Every structure is written in C-alpha cells, then in structure tokens.
Amino acid sequence: MWISGVLPPDAPDPRTQLAERVRALPFAMYGLAPQASVEDHDSLGITEAGGIGGTTQVAVSVNYTLWRNPDDHEDPINLAELDERTREALDEPPPWPRPAWLIEQAARMRYRMLWEAVRTTWTREPGEYDSLPNQLVQHVNHILMNRFRAELGIPDGPPTGPPPYDDPWRARLSAVNPTARIEIDGTTVDAVEIDTDPFAYGIGAQISPEIVVTVVIPRAELPFVRIALATRAAGTTSAVSG
Numbered sequence: 001m002w003i004s005g006v007l008p009p010d011a012p013d014p015r016t017q018l019a020e021r022v023r024a025l026p027f028a029m030y031g032l033a034p035q036a037s038v039e040d041h042d043s044l045g046i047t048e049a050g051g052i053g054g055t056t057q058v059a060v061s062v063n064y065t066l067w068r069n070p071d072d073h074e075d076p077i078n079l080a081e082l083d084e085r086t087r088e089a090l091d092e093p094p095p096w097p098r099p100a101w102l103i104e105q106a107a108r109m110r111y112r113m114l115w116e117a118v119r120t121t122w123t124r125e126p127g128e129y130d131s132l133p134n135q136l137v138q139h140v141n142h143i144l145m146n147r148f149r150a151e152l153g154i155p156d157g158p159p160t161g162p163p164p165y166d167d168p169w170r171a172r173l174s175a176v177n178p179t180a181r182i183e184i185d186g187t188t189v190d191a192v193e194i195d196t197d198p199f200a201y202g203i204g205a206q207i208s209p210e211i212v213v214t215v216v217i218p219r220a221e222l223p224f225v226r227i228a229l230a231t232r233a234a235g236t237t238s239a240v241s242g
C-alpha cells in the first residue's frame with residue numbers, strides 16, 4: 001500500500017474500508033498458519049474482475065512481515081535490503097504530524113516482507129484459464145515481475161507485445177508438478193507446485209470448484225517459513241464471511 005501527499009493526523013486508516021470489503025465477500029480466505037517468523041498485520045490486497053453480469057472473479061492477497069530472527073526484531077538480519085534513497089527517506093522525519101497508522105506502515109518498510117504471499121481466488125464460472133495450475137503460474141509470474149525485476153533484467157513498464165508473453169524468465173505450465181501436498185487447517189491435501197524457478201517457490205490447492213489458494217515465497221526466505229495454510233481468523237481485517 002502506497003500513500004502519497006500530506007495526510008492530516010486524524011486521517012482514517014484505509015485498511016478499515018478494505019476490511020469491510022473483505023468481510024462482505026462470500027468466501028473464506030486463507031493465510032499462512034500462525035508461526036513466530038511470520039507476522040500477519042492485516043495488510044491485504046484485493047482485485048476484482050467483472051462485466052455486465054456482475055463480478056466474475058475476486059482475488060485477495062495477504063502481505064506479511066518476515067522475521068528471520070523472531071526472537072530479536074532488532075537483529076539486522078531482519079532488515080529489508082533497501083536502497084540508500086529509500087532508507088534516507090525513512091530516517092528523515094517529515095515536517096508535519098502523521099496518522100499513527102501511517103507511522104506504523106513506514107516503520108514496517110524497514111523490515112523484510114513476504115509480498116502477496118498467499119492469494120485466495122474465487123471465480124464464479126471457472127474455465128481452463130482459471131484452473132489451479134494456471135492460477136499458480138500467474139501468481140508466480142506476478143511475484144517475479146514485481147519483486148525480481150533487476151535480477152531478471154525486466155525493463156520498466158508493462159509487458160510488451162501481444163499475449164501470450166514468452167519472456168524467458170516466466171514460469172510455464174510445463175513446470176507445474178501435479179503431485180505435491182500441502183497442509184490446510186491441519187489436514188494435508190493434494191496440491192500442485194512450481195519448484196523449478198531460481199527465485200521463487202510456488203504451491204497451491206483447490207479448495208472448491210470456485211476457490212483456489214496459491215502461495216509464492218522467495219527462495220531466499222524459504223528456510224524461515226513453514227508453508228502451511230489456515231483459514232484466517234476473525235479480526236480487524238483477518239476474516240470474511242463464508
């Protein structure tokens with residue numbers, strides 16, 4: 001979430017409105033199972049697609065703060081790899097008061113995060129494009145394109161040329177292993193995975209004919225994360241109506 005401009009100190013937290021949208025969704029969403037190294041601070045993203053007939057697809061993603069050393073949050077190993085300009089901007093206090101929620105978000109930017117790590121997608125009438133393998137490929141490529149541009153040599157701006165894009169860095173359906181397993185709410189279920197990309201690992205499961213959950217974790221962070229899922233508990237923005 002990016003906030004620009006000058007906000008008064010009593011500006012409302014935009015997460016509150018997002019929480020209401022998420023709670024109104026007609027499906028439950030999933031997140032990483034509770035663990036010391038991963039902090040769920042109710043940072044969500046939501047995308048919707050639709051047409052004349054109404055909403056056809058909704059996807060909700062969860063961001064996390066990652067603690068490589070959860071016993072000592074001030075350990076430098078927990079700090080994000082920020083460029084000098086960004087770090088200087090975070091160190092320089094603004095000449096105006098800020099809302100408490102904005103101060104909190106700025107402080108979190110100093111630390112490692114798992115960006116859009118878990119995505120729950122509901123599709124009203126799933127087709128081949130919405131299949132679990134296709135959605136896992138889409139999620140992996142979304143993370144690669146947005147978090148590993150420099151490493152992959154991806155130029156700034158949107159993809160060029162007409163779909164299907166054939167950039168060599170993209171994950172493909174041929175990379176999907178259909179025989180994986182993942183724990184969800186304490187039960188191990190069938191899953192598919194992409195374990196061939198050098199920068200990210202992806203796994204996903206079919207919850208129902210309309211609902212898919214996918215997880216994408218940077219490989220560098222895999223030693224610090226237990227990949228198990230749970231229905232997100234009720235909280236400020238941690239639950240939706242099912």
